Structures are given as structure tokens and as C-alpha cells.
Amino acid sequence: MQQKTVFISMPETTRQVSPSREASSPVAVSLAGVSRHFDAVKAVDKVDLTVHEGEFFGMLGPSGSGKTTCLRLVAGFEQPTAGNIIIFGERVDGVPPYRRSVNTVFQDYALFPHMNVVDNVAYGLMIRGVGKKERRRQAEEMLELVRLSEFVHREPGQLSGGQRQRVALARALINRPKVLLLDEPLGALDLKLREQMQVELKSLQRELGITFVFVTHDQGEALSMSDRVAVFNEGRVVQVGSPVDIYERPETRFVADFVGSSNILEPAFCERIGAPSGLWSLRPEKIRLVPEGLTDEADTITVTGEVRHVQYQGATRRCVLAVKGAELALAVPAVGVEPVVGRMAHARWHLDDMHGMKHV
Amino acid sequence: MRFNRSGAPRRLKLAAIAGLLFLHLPLVLIFLYAFTTEEKSYQFPPPGYTLKWFSVAWERQDIWDAFMLSLKIACIATGAAIVLGTLAAAAVARTRFFGREALSLLIILPIALPGVVTGIALRSAFDIASIPFSFWTIVLGHATFCVVVVYNNAVARLRRTSPSLLEASLDLGANSFQTFRHVLLPNLATALLAGGMLAFALSFDEVIVTTFTAGQQETLPIWMLSELVRPRQRPVTNVVAVFVVIITFLPILMAYYFTRGSETIAGQGK
Structure with missing residues (x-):
């Protein structure tokens, strides 16, 4: 093992705007120093966020991290105890939900049980006094958009979870909101349907060009659907960035851990294995197993350790290697060197795949 | 002891029926005496049946x-x-x-x-x-x-x-x-x-x-x-x-x- 003198740049801490969305695109929603405290509980604490127009924005975090409260603040169901929320240039302090140009898809869909599908969808238009014929026509049009035309006269109770969600979506979109808020939109669906709805939501958003803000605790969902993701923890936003930023370049231990499982290389461990000193995150799939005696490559670190566990997962194997007082998690492809529990194995990764984190 | 569906013991069935009768028989008697021809006391069985009390009640x-x-x-x-x-x-x-x-x-x-x-x-x-x-x-x-x-x-x-x-x-x-x-x-x-x-x-x-x-x-x-x-x-x-x-x-x-x-x-x- 030899020490490489490679300079690895720490990621800038202000990676707020993803390459795909220029900072110049108009701001849809902005939160400035927004807090929502329930007595001693700081559900949302000094959050700054900017969502751009036409963006598919994900709010990711464990339960109780404040992401749903944040969504409810934008919707107007909660009022901030401090800070400002601006929706398309308008400060919304004290503006009730029914006068905001945002609509919400609720986690439990919240379809009105005493109305059939088409009346549910037409509800917003009915409130605005649109005539019966016209609102039915628009509702049916909207139901066509979410591919539910044949269910117009059903009762919500007769629909499956996925169908109910489409109705909720149509009901929110018929009001032509400037921002659509989705609270755990796929949480109640089974895996297959979830994957299908991910694709559909994404294409619907592209088609309509409406800003979507959605809340999820599922990192896979957040990464695959969002243009940008805000990661929440304990009422605060800990990192905002593109899915690639969040996954490849986590800034804190929490993000590295929560968004996919990451190896966290402590400074003391780095010293022992001859890696540049610092606090680093390293994704399991970036580590390769190499045969013994393979010549060193430039800018790589190679370590040797005993294989502790191997878990077969189809396309990959998860395995844990005990290296110099720490454990390294690896995701090794089905081809190549096969890890055997109890034997020694050699693991190698590129220095570029180590990402520096803040010391928190 | 039998555990099939119709298998409640006969004594339990009888007790249940007796209980129901005890609760509802007086009610049946109330209905019955609305049709009796005897107007001063409750005789059992009623000496005769009539509908005239309905019209009397209607007039009052x-x-x-x-x-x-x-x-x-x-x-x-x-x-x-x-x-x-x-x-x-x-x-x-x-x-x-x-x-x-x-x-x-x-x-x-x-x-x-x-x-x-x-x-x-x-x-x-x-x-x-x-x-x-x-x-x-x-x-x-x-x-x-x-x-x-x-x-x-x-x-x-x-x-x-x-x-x-x-x-x-x-x-x-x-x-x-x-x-x-x-x-x-x-x-x-x-x-x-x-x-x-x-x-x-x-x-x-x-x-x-x-x-x-x-x-x-x-x-x-x-x-x-x-x-x-x-x-x-x-x-x-x-x-x-x-x-x-x-x-x-x-x-x-x-x-x-x-x-x-x-x-x-x-x-x-x-």
C-alpha cells in the first residue's frame, strides 16, 4: 500500500442550485428563516429553501424531520412562528389555504366519501361557481389525463389505492395550481404500482409544467423523481442539491447515512489505511474486490480485511469487511472476485470516490 | 358438549325463549287489550274483540x-x-x-x-x-x-x-x-x-x-x-x-x- 499525494477538493457547502436548473429561472416558492415551533418542539427550525418554477422538488427525511410540516406551511394549514414564505412573489403570511395558488395531494388522498369521482374532481370548480355542465366537462377531461375515464361515476370506496390517488391528483390539478404539493404521494401503494406512478407523475409534471413539491421518506423515490432534493433532519434542512449531489457528495454524516448507506471513514481510520486525512463518505458500490497481488493503480486505496458477512441480493452481494478496527460495507457485482466469509479479501477504491464531509 | 352451530344446550335455548317471552309478553297483552270488549277491568282471555276503541280514541x-x-x-x-x-x-x-x-x-x-x-x-x-x-x-x-x-x-x-x-x-x-x-x-x-x-x-x-x-x-x-x-x-x-x-x-x-x-x-x- 502506498500513499498517494492527491488533492481531493472538499465539495462547496453552497451547492444550492443544480446544473439542470439555472439560478435565473423564476422562484416558485421560497422559505426564508421559517420556523414552526409547537411549544418546545421545533418541528421546523430556521429553514431556508428556494424552489424554482417548473421544478420537481423533493423533501426527504425520516419521520418527524419536519418535511411534512414544511409542506403544510406552504399549503397554509400551519402558520410559521417565524420567517417568511413567498409563493410566486406573494408573501403568504396569514393567507388562508383557500386563497393560495397551491393545491395538495394528501397522503390518505382525502377524497370526499359522499361524492362520486367526477364530483370529487369538480369540487374546486363548484366552489368557484363554475356551472354544472362546464365543470363536469373539465373534470372528465382531467380524469382522462390521469387515465381514469371509465371510473367517472364510481364512488371513492369502490376504487383501488392507485385509482384513488389518481382522483386526488386530478382533483388538485383541475384548479390549475401554480404549485402542486404532494404528501408522501406513493407511500400507500405497493412496490409495482409505486414504480409505475413515479414515471407517470414525472411525465405529468413535464406535460403540465407545474412546479411539484413532494414529501417522502423513501430515498429511492426522492432520488429518482426529483430535479432537486432537500434533506431534512430534526426540523432543519441539512443539504439541498441534485440527486447526484445528494447521493455522491453527502455533506454530513446524516445525509451519507440516510440517503443510501454509506461508509463513513473517520480521520483516525484514514490514517491507519494511508488515505488522506479527513472525514469522508464512501459508497459501498464504489469499492471493488481485487485479486491478491494485483498491481497498484494510480490514485487508489487498497485495503485487506476479513470477510464478516455476505448477503446475496441478486444482482449484487452485500458484504462486510473488517479492516483495521473498522467495518467497510461493499456492494460487489455478481461477477469478479467472490467474497467468502472468514477469508481475507482485498478491497480497492478510487480516491475520487471519497467525498469530504463537514465534521458533524 | 357439542360445538356445532345449532349446538346450544336445550336448557339454554329454553331459558333464552323464556327470557324473551318475559320481556315481550306484557307488550303483547297491551296490544291485545286494545281490542277487548270489556272496558272496566283486564280479563283474560278477553270476552270479545272490537275495533270500536280506535274510533273512540280518535274522537277524544x-x-x-x-x-x-x-x-x-x-x-x-x-x-x-x-x-x-x-x-x-x-x-x-x-x-x-x-x-x-x-x-x-x-x-x-x-x-x-x-x-x-x-x-x-x-x-x-x-x-x-x-x-x-x-x-x-x-x-x-x-x-x-x-x-x-x-x-x-x-x-x-x-x-x-x-x-x-x-x-x-x-x-x-x-x-x-x-x-x-x-x-x-x-x-x-x-x-x-x-x-x-x-x-x-x-x-x-x-x-x-x-x-x-x-x-x-x-x-x-x-x-x-x-x-x-x-x-x-x-x-x-x-x-x-x-x-x-x-x-x-x-x-x-x-x-x-x-x-x-x-x-x-x-x-x-x-
Whole structure:
């Protein structure tokens, strides 16, 4: 093992705007120093966020991290105890939900049980006094958009979870909101349907060009659907960035851990294995197993350790290697060197795949 | 011991049948004596059968007066109960405040209290406040327990109604009043109707609280009570009893049908 003198740049801490969305695109929603405290509980604490127009924005975090409260603040169901929320240039302090140009898809869909599908969808238009014929026509049009035309006269109770969600979506979109808020939109669906709805939501958003803000605790969902993701923890936003930023370049231990499982290389461990000193995150799939005696490559670190566990997962194997007082998690492809529990194995990764984190 | 479906021991079956007969045979006798030709005493079996008591009852103005009074009181007490019970239920089910559980208990208390206690309490309260006993004191007395049934029905429905329904309505542009009118009320409607019918039935045949809160007014049940001591035209009382049973039983039956299977109405539609 030899020490490489490679300079690895720490990621800038202000990676707020993803390459795909220029900072110049108009701001849809902005939160400035927004807090929502329930007595001693700081559900949302000094959050700054900017969502751009036409963006598919994900709010990711464990339960109780404040992401749903944040969504409810934008919707107007909660009022901030401090800070400002601006929706398309308008400060919304004290503006009730029914006068905001945002609509919400609720986690439990919240379809009105005493109305059939088409009346549910037409509800917003009915409130605005649109005539019966016209609102039915628009509702049916909207139901066509979410591919539910044949269910117009059903009762919500007769629909499956996925169908109910489409109705909720149509009901929110018929009001032509400037921002659509989705609270755990796929949480109640089974895996297959979830994957299908991910694709559909994404294409619907592209088609309509409406800003979507959605809340999820599922990192896979957040990464695959969002243009940008805000990661929440304990009422605060800990990192905002593109899915690639969040996954490849986590800034804190929490993000590295929560968004996919990451190896966290402590400074003391780095010293022992001859890696540049610092606090680093390293994704399991970036580590390769190499045969013994393979010549060193430039800018790589190679370590040797005993294989502790191997878990077969189809396309990959998860395995844990005990290296110099720490454990390294690896995701090794089905081809190549096969890890055997109890034997020694050699693991190698590129220095570029180590990402520096803040010391928190 | 047998465990198949029809396998209740014979003695248990007999006991059950005896129990049911004990409960309902007197009721059958009331119906039977509405048709007897003997008007002074209850002979068994009745010496003969006639329908004439129905026409006699129809002609009697005092029965009509009592009937109309009972009807008015039941309607007004029920109306008041629906308004007050719904408001109380909304407060208890939708908000959290200090003493909420205690308040809930206090609302339900009148139905657990013996009617005599409620009656005496109200009577002395009216006395102290120098409120003369009248039609309205009877309505007030009845409202105390009518509120309870409406409240119970409404609170159960509200607890099963997802709070996000109301938020969804606000979110879709409806203000609080429109939300109440288009979402909350339709969801509560059957519960309120059921509660209202039960309240009506309770009020219509109430005797105890009425005796304490009435002045000179005679409601139908009170009229029946006073009629029992009179030896003449006894079957007329039975005829009235038959109608009271029908008038109170139908609303209760309807209330049962309104609330049956309402989980699918008020819940999230699962």
C-alpha cells in the first residue's frame, strides 16, 4: 500500500442550485428563516429553501424531520412562528389555504366519501361557481389525463389505492395550481404500482409544467423523481442539491447515512489505511474486490480485511469487511472476485470516490 | 358438549325463549287489550274483540291535545339537541383544550343520571330562578338527554372522519362555511338524522323528567299515566299505547338503519 499525494477538493457547502436548473429561472416558492415551533418542539427550525418554477422538488427525511410540516406551511394549514414564505412573489403570511395558488395531494388522498369521482374532481370548480355542465366537462377531461375515464361515476370506496390517488391528483390539478404539493404521494401503494406512478407523475409534471413539491421518506423515490432534493433532519434542512449531489457528495454524516448507506471513514481510520486525512463518505458500490497481488493503480486505496458477512441480493452481494478496527460495507457485482466469509479479501477504491464531509 | 352451530344446550335455548317471552309478553297483552270488549277491568282471555276503541280514541279531544303537545315538545327538543349536540361534538372531536374529557363526561351525564334526579334538579333550579313551569320547561328538561344522543352519534362520526377531508376542502378553495356546508354536514348528516330520531323517540315517551318540569301541561305519556287510575274506557289507553309504541319504535328502527355500515361512509373509503 502506498500513499498517494492527491488533492481531493472538499465539495462547496453552497451547492444550492443544480446544473439542470439555472439560478435565473423564476422562484416558485421560497422559505426564508421559517420556523414552526409547537411549544418546545421545533418541528421546523430556521429553514431556508428556494424552489424554482417548473421544478420537481423533493423533501426527504425520516419521520418527524419536519418535511411534512414544511409542506403544510406552504399549503397554509400551519402558520410559521417565524420567517417568511413567498409563493410566486406573494408573501403568504396569514393567507388562508383557500386563497393560495397551491393545491395538495394528501397522503390518505382525502377524497370526499359522499361524492362520486367526477364530483370529487369538480369540487374546486363548484366552489368557484363554475356551472354544472362546464365543470363536469373539465373534470372528465382531467380524469382522462390521469387515465381514469371509465371510473367517472364510481364512488371513492369502490376504487383501488392507485385509482384513488389518481382522483386526488386530478382533483388538485383541475384548479390549475401554480404549485402542486404532494404528501408522501406513493407511500400507500405497493412496490409495482409505486414504480409505475413515479414515471407517470414525472411525465405529468413535464406535460403540465407545474412546479411539484413532494414529501417522502423513501430515498429511492426522492432520488429518482426529483430535479432537486432537500434533506431534512430534526426540523432543519441539512443539504439541498441534485440527486447526484445528494447521493455522491453527502455533506454530513446524516445525509451519507440516510440517503443510501454509506461508509463513513473517520480521520483516525484514514490514517491507519494511508488515505488522506479527513472525514469522508464512501459508497459501498464504489469499492471493488481485487485479486491478491494485483498491481497498484494510480490514485487508489487498497485495503485487506476479513470477510464478516455476505448477503446475496441478486444482482449484487452485500458484504462486510473488517479492516483495521473498522467495518467497510461493499456492494460487489455478481461477477469478479467472490467474497467468502472468514477469508481475507482485498478491497480497492478510487480516491475520487471519497467525498469530504463537514465534521458533524 | 357439542360445538356445532345449532349446538346450544336445550336448557339454554329454553331459558333464552323464556327470557324473551318475559320481556315481550306484557307488550303483547297491551296490544291485545286494545281490542277487548270489556272496558272496566283486564280479563283474560278477553270476552270479545272490537275495533270500536280506535274510533273512540280518535274522537277524544284530550288525546289529541296531549298528542300534539308531545309532538311539539319532541320536535323542538330534538331541534335544539341537534344544534347543541353538533356544536359540542365538533368542539370535543376537533380541538384539544383543558378539561375536554371532563366536558365530554358532563355532556353524557344526563343520560346516565336517573330521571328522578334530573327531574328534581331541574324542578328546584326552575323554582330558584322563579321560572314558571310551562311548555318551555318541559322542552328544556327533554333537551338535557336529547343532546346526549345527538352528541354521541356526531362525535363518533367526527372521530371516524379524516381531518384531511376538511383540509382538502380548504385547499381546493372552499372557505370554512363552504367546507361546513359541502363536506362536514353531508358527512354528518346520517349521524345527525339517527341521533335526532333517537332523541325524538326518547322525548316522545318520556314520563319522569316531564312530571317534574311540567305545569298544567299533559303530554301523551302523562295522559296515559293519569288514565290508568280511571276505571272507564280502559282500552282507549291501550290504543294510545299502541300508537306510542309505533311512533317511538319507527324512528329507532330508522336510526339503526342510518348508522348501520356507516364506517364506509365516514372513513377513508377503504
